[in-house]
Amino acid sequence: MTAPLLEISGLGKRFGGFVALDGINLAVAEGERVGLIGPNGSGKSTLVNCICGTLVNESGTVRFNGESLAGLKAHERTHRGLARSFQLPRPFTSLTVAGNLRVPMVYTVNARPGTHLSAADIDARCAELLRLVGLDNKATHLPRDLTQVEMRKLELARALAAEPKLLIADEAMAGLSQAEVNDIVGLLINFNERGITIILIEHIMRAVMSFSQRLVVLVSGKKIADGTPDVVIQDPEVERAYLGQ
Amino acid sequence: MRHPGELVDIPYDLLVNALVAGLLLGAFYAAVTVGISISFGILDIVNIAHPGFVILGSYIAYIVNTRLGFDPILVSIAMLPVFYALGAVIYQVYHASFERRGQDSLRGLAFFFGLLFVTEVALVLVFGVDYRYVHAAYIGPSINIGIIDLPLRMLVPCLVSLALIAGLQLFLTKTFIGRAIMAVAQDQLALQLMAASPTRIKRIAFAISIATAAIAGALLIIIQPVEPSVGREYIGRVFAICVLGGLGSIPGTLIGAMMLGILESFTSTFYGPSWAPAVAFGVLLLVIAFRPSGLFGR
């Protein structure tokens, strides 16, 4: 068996007296589709922020692609192939939709040793990505012209433009209609088929169940379950702590 | 200039008096800062124009005092509603123009900087750059307790300031609106559940913060003669104290103010008054660089 792509061990984070994450262990293999669920305030977003370098964990380690991420800043982690989308879309408001996608190409893909995209390459990749997420007719628009679901797609496309090995999608579907949720799930599965490992953090159970090959449950900063979705969902502890509420 | 090593030779009574003077000064600084502790510390509105409003308060106290002979502190209490209304109007403009549009950082800062500057220049145009002062029975005499010298000019502002701080602390912790103000920064959702509009709560809080400037201004002109650019020195002081005290804590503000007062008092006693302005800003730079959550922050 090969080493996992992402390996978190004993991860701990506290805010003052509040323990947000308590000794989290988690391994994600290359190519996997993992769903991460938990009630509000269970520490999901804190976990994402610790993996991506937005927050600094007090204890434990995060290893990615065989390398420890300790001390690396968020942008350095992105350079190493770890991309995220934000819970609330955070587009670059003064750049066009295509301009948003150019940022990770210029600052991440071109920062990797041995790759250099020319301006024409970048334009071609932008167009391809926009087609993939169905935003090709909005390329020259500013983000403020986009609808909710288009904003989510831009958020995912921008994360993808960094050509990551692992994509962490933080509540990419909150507030969307059922058809739009299906649309996004389809996109994520499409990304996964192109070889990108994905961790999906989500509240909408139907989406998580149809997407995930494996389900991880966080409650009050602790991991209480980790396994195939149908097994996890029947776990009495999960039912009590999360689904029963 | 003396060197710190010579401190041991300083007479005991000079040391004690520097300490007392620092405490009195610090208490007064708390009155100037408490407005910033509310606006910047609690509401996250970087109102760098606050010292400008304090100077405005000084000039109003000066005009009424010289024309009609009223006590500056009483004048400032009478002016509270006017400053409250001014604060409410400014918040409304700030909210409509910057906060709601999500442009509060760059343009909001420029807005308050512009207000500070306009206030200062307008005062220069009307009153010139001469120092102005007020008359009151307690400006001049001192109480002497042993070797300690307590000038009433400092003691009265100190007591008024402590009363202001205590009143605000009671208001913020004991009343419904006060608690809503404390909650507004952390949890807007909870606030909505309490059926309070965040905008309204913030407007009240900001108006109160400007109202405190009326009192702080009267205290300032009792302590020292005032000219329009004096406000600038206070920008560093108020933010240094506010950050030292841990952003938004009223008791923290008082402690931070006392610490800075003592530090400045010792600096001017032992090094000379020309170095005093740098103390506050130096402290501010150090705190920002190394301890941005304040000395008592986590």
Place this chain on the structure above:
Amino acid sequence: MRSSTFILLCTVVAAFVFAAIRWVGNDYLFVAGYVVLQFIVLATAWNILGGYTGYVNFGSAAFFALGAYSSIFFNKAFPLPVPLLIVIGGVVSGIVGLGMGYLTLRLRGAFFAIGTLALAIVLQTLVTNWRYVGGARGAYVIRPGEIEFLGPYSQYLFLLMLALAVIALSIARGIERSQLGYGFATIRDDELAAEASGVPTLRLKLIATTISGGLMGMAGAPFPYYLGYVQPSAAFGLEYAVNSIAMPMIGGTTSWVGPLIGAILLATLQQWATVTISSELGVLIVGVLLVSFVILAPKGIVGLVEGWRRKKAGS
């Protein structure tokens, strides 16, 4: 337009301005023009940090005065020609900008703004208490009356400032069109998202503070020679801080054109007000304009013109 073409064009315009003023033959125009040019450099420099990355610098006066006082220091220690002093002033201010940025830029934007305000007062107190550079009373420099081949010294200083303005505008425009400017825009829009997209935000912000501070120092370096005399209250004057914020804000912060327009308008206005009414009224107008523009026309004159043109094209 390519950068080299732009620089060439700027130089041609600058040469034309110089020739025109010489042709008019009024020496006051050189003296007043110097101030306008100085503000073009200051406003452009401020905008590289403030307009492009969104970080407000209230301490323009500090960086300007650093340039002026490094000239005073070298003038006493080992006299050097003014162009060299401009380079030194730029290096000193650039280094201070870098240090300042390193201390405060890891925090929220407001702390940087307050920190720059603090820096100005700390430096002013240091200079006021430093006898070698004249202390509170200030210092004189002896400036030559004439320069060979050129004529009056004021024309020489005017030319130097004109060259600095061309350099500053070319740098600003160059940044806008480069990958650097692209990165700056992402910082202004959303710093967290910029990091997540791989933008090294701290490094870019430090580059911006260094370039911006350096240019301000360069603008300040010839100042003692312009007046023949410098005292702390003049070099650290609040009007430098206000003007270098007001000019880009009023002109428009998103491109190099805005600070240029703002500086020409406001500096000319103040020169005119100083002569005809009073300099206080001039700066009061600047303050009122600043407040009005940030409330009513957040994109400045450039934004107003663009909006007007779009409306005209639409109808």
